[in-house]
Amino acid sequence: MLGFSLPKLLILIAVIAVVWYGFKAAGRINRNRQKESNTAARKETSEIVAKDMVQCPKCEAYCTSLDSHTCNA
């Protein structure tokens, strides 16, 4: 006797299936949460960019930063 009986085998398969589906569900929840936080972060970033717009004193163009701005003239 190897200690394996049909009921034990069925329970083992059931446990593996539960763990497998549990991991799948957790992965799906994590992905959804990441998507939500990414969207929220993008919203915040665009708001900050809109607030930080500055006008160039030379060409009067609006840009996010004068350091990265080059005048078109």
Ligand SMILES: [Zn+2]
């Ligand atoms: Zn300029």
